Amino acid sequence: MTEPPDxxxxxxxxRLFVTVALADGAPVALDARAxxxxxxxxxxxxxxxxxxxNGRDGEFRARLDAVGKHAAQAxxxxxxxxxxxxxxxxxxxxxxxxxxIDLIVEKATELGVARLVPVITHRTAVARxxxxxxxxxxxxAAEQCERLSVPAVAAPAPLDAVLAGWPAGRRLFAAxxxxxxxxxxxxxxxxxxxxxxxxxxPEGGFADAELDALRQFQFVTPVGLGPRVLxxxxxxxxxxxxxxxxxxxxxxxxxx
Amino acid sequence: MTEPPDxxxxxxxxRLFVTVALADGAPVALDARAxxxxxxxxxxxxxxxxxxxNGRDGEFRARLDAVGKHAAQAxxxxxxxxxxxxxxxxxxxxxxxxxxIDLIVEKATELGVARLVPVITHRTAVARxxxxxxxxxxxxAAEQCERLSVPAVAAPAPLDAVLAGWPAGRRLFAAxxxxxxxxxxxxxxxxxxxxxxxxxxPEGGFADAELDALRQFQFVTPVGLGPRVLxxxxxxxxxxxxxxxxxxxxxxxxxx
Numbered sequence: 001m002t003e004p005p006d007x008x009x010x011x012x013x014x015r016l017f018v019t020v021a022l023a024d025g026a027p028v029a030l031d032a033r034a035x036x037x038x039x040x041x042x043x044x045x046x047x048x049x050x051x052x053x054n055g056r057d058g059e060f061r062a063r064l065d066a067v068g069k070h071a072a073q074a075x076x077x078x079x080x081x082x083x084x085x086x087x088x089x090x091x092x093x094x095x096x097x098x099x100x101i102d103l104i105v106e107k108a109t110e111l112g113v114a115r116l117v118p119v120i121t122h123r124t125a126v127a128r129x130x131x132x133x134x135x136x137x138x139x140x141a142a143e144q145c146e147r148l149s150v151p152a153v154a155a156p157a158p159l160d161a162v163l164a165g166w167p168a169g170r171r172l173f174a175a176x177x178x179x180x181x182x183x184x185x186x187x188x189x190x191x192x193x194x195x196x197x198x199x200x201x202p203e204g205g206f207a208d209a210e211l212d213a214l215r216q217f218q219f220v221t222p223v224g225l226g227p228r229v230l231x232x233x234x235x236x237x238x239x240x241x242x243x244x245x246x247x248x249x250x251x252x253x254x255x256x
Numbered sequence: 257m258t259e260p261p262d263x264x265x266x267x268x269x270x271r272l273f274v275t276v277a278l279a280d281g282a283p284v285a286l287d288a289r290a291x292x293x294x295x296x297x298x299x300x301x302x303x304x305x306x307x308x309x310n311g312r313d314g315e316f317r318a319r320l321d322a323v324g325k326h327a328a329q330a331x332x333x334x335x336x337x338x339x340x341x342x343x344x345x346x347x348x349x350x351x352x353x354x355x356x357i358d359l360i361v362e363k364a365t366e367l368g369v370a371r372l373v374p375v376i377t378h379r380t381a382v383a384r385x386x387x388x389x390x391x392x393x394x395x396x397a398a399e400q401c402e403r404l405s406v407p408a409v410a411a412p413a414p415l416d417a418v419l420a421g422w423p424a425g426r427r428l429f430a431a432x433x434x435x436x437x438x439x440x441x442x443x444x445x446x447x448x449x450x451x452x453x454x455x456x457x458p459e460g461g462f463a464d465a466e467l468d469a470l471r472q473f474q475f476v477t478p479v480g481l482g483p484r485v486l487x488x489x490x491x492x493x494x495x496x497x498x499x500x501x502x503x504x505x506x507x508x509x510x511x512x
Contacts, residue, residue: 103359106487106490107490107493110484110485110486110487110490111482111484111486111490111494112482112483112484144485144487145484145485145486145487146483146484146485147484177510178510179509179510183501183506183507184501184506185501185502185506185507186507224506224509224510225497225506226367226368226500226501226504226505226506226508226510227368227402227505227506227508227509227510228366228367228368228401228402228403228510229400229401229402229510230366230367230401231362231366231400231401234362234363234366234367234493237363237490237493237494237497238367238493238494238496238497239497240494241481241493241494241495241497241498242497242498242501242506244482245439245440245441245482245498245501245502246441246501248482249482249483250439250440250441250480250481250482250483250498251439251441251442252482252483253435253480253483254433254434254435254480254482254483254484254485
């Protein structure tokens, strides 16, 4: 009962992030990661059509010219989707164990976060963060979810240092699982236009002194995420969805 | 800088779901699963205080009397939190691969779903569902997130059969990733009081014939989840959070 998909409308499975400039007719060299995916996962060869995006020039159709073991060549054909502004939302999160931190990066990317900032809090149990792995998870999630950009992943920093150097004009919604905040939906109802940021603490919650410090900052709005205690990765996905739904880009349909 | 938690206020780590009736002074026999958790994970022995809930009578403090290898005994002390009504939200979801289906059950439980219904769709790739494993994931997530109930897990059924036997008065928000729906937030703005249900399709999306069939039902509202293509487990968490935030119980603070 399924019609064959319209090739201009259906998502291209081979959708790759590149860092080079994209323009009609330009040759593009694909790196080892992209080549592995094209050759060993999708089993594509010369002549196959792929899609390329770089976070600046939009998404382009491209044709594979050559596929080697560790490198491939493509030629850009034509623009498929123009670049457009995206909501400017940062996610500050306390690093958690490996499987869960991977989920945080994947979900935050799917939900349109512009910048991921690992913050070390009083009760943060995980000190070492593999930034390279997180960056590649963000790239893969962006490729899968048809985003036109890849979020930046900042180096981990102590929460108080991040707050001390906070940029003017960016509101920070801080999830307070101790119950001190207003419901996130209510906080968003009166929210000024962006930029915004969201802070999700460690699984043990913030220390009292951290909560007190957070409340001192004019740019911080403590918020509540409902009556149940959420895992850190659940809280990230849930809160970002509510933000995107209330004041972000969820009013836009897919592939628009 | 952290104060010792108030024992009546702090979450009890040993929080267990039981099926028997709970009342002051009642003896409770704990099964092998609970005993393993108490003995081998938390390393608790006789005299330790735990919390028990059964989805009907509220949450009670209880004292461990004896901990054997495969069974334990406790005595109920006193009510800690009264049972209260919870939002009546069902989740219909197409089964996906093991790690992702586990996440769907965990997240839906944390986000307060009352009933989980695996539905077989045209493009559902996974036919076999281990209901026993899903039920135990739901129990563990309910224990962790301080819910007073555990969601029911229904046996998998074809989507058209579930729709044909749909109960009167329950609105179904069906996530249409092809872009045919109104944004979820807009759909919720005019929503009637519950009960509600949410339908999240398979990773390949619904077939055109399925979407056409869904649109025929008066109780179905097709909804959009924003411009990015979400993985099935992301869509579950994201959509449920938006529903709870708009028309559910996210206005309540934790442990209220």
